[in-house]
Amino acid sequence: MIMSKPSSSTTKLTKHERESSATFKLLSSQIGILKRSLKKTQDKLEEYRGKFHEADKNHAIEVNKNKTLVLHEIAKFVVSAAGAGIGVNLITDGKIRDGFVWLICGIVVYSVIVYLDRK
Known part of the structure; x- marks a missing residue:
């Protein structure tokens, strides 16, 4: 009233x-x-x-997740570029074993980052 x-x-x-x-x-x-x-x-x-x-509260959580995802994307790019670049460079120089080690390490670290993104 x-x-x-x-x-x-x-x-x-x-x-x-x-x-x-x-x-x-x-x-x-x-x-x-x-x-x-x-x-x-x-x-x-x-x-x-x-x-x-x-x-x-939900907005703050989403903003925080977004920041984390951006860092993961940067890390994925750096790892994949470094692993592939160094690996290919070593393979072309004739250091095949070292080149494959770099490639495999890059793939493993990249896979771990992708797995963490899914959590």
């Missing part, structure tokens, strides 16, 4: 009106209505706060 502010002419009570039990009951009733209305409003506010808090 939304109550509008009474006009100034109706808010001034005489001494007799202020001391009457009917006025007290009327004002007590209005105070009770306002308290219940305030309680409903506070309950709705807590409900919204809970929803927004949950949404903010």
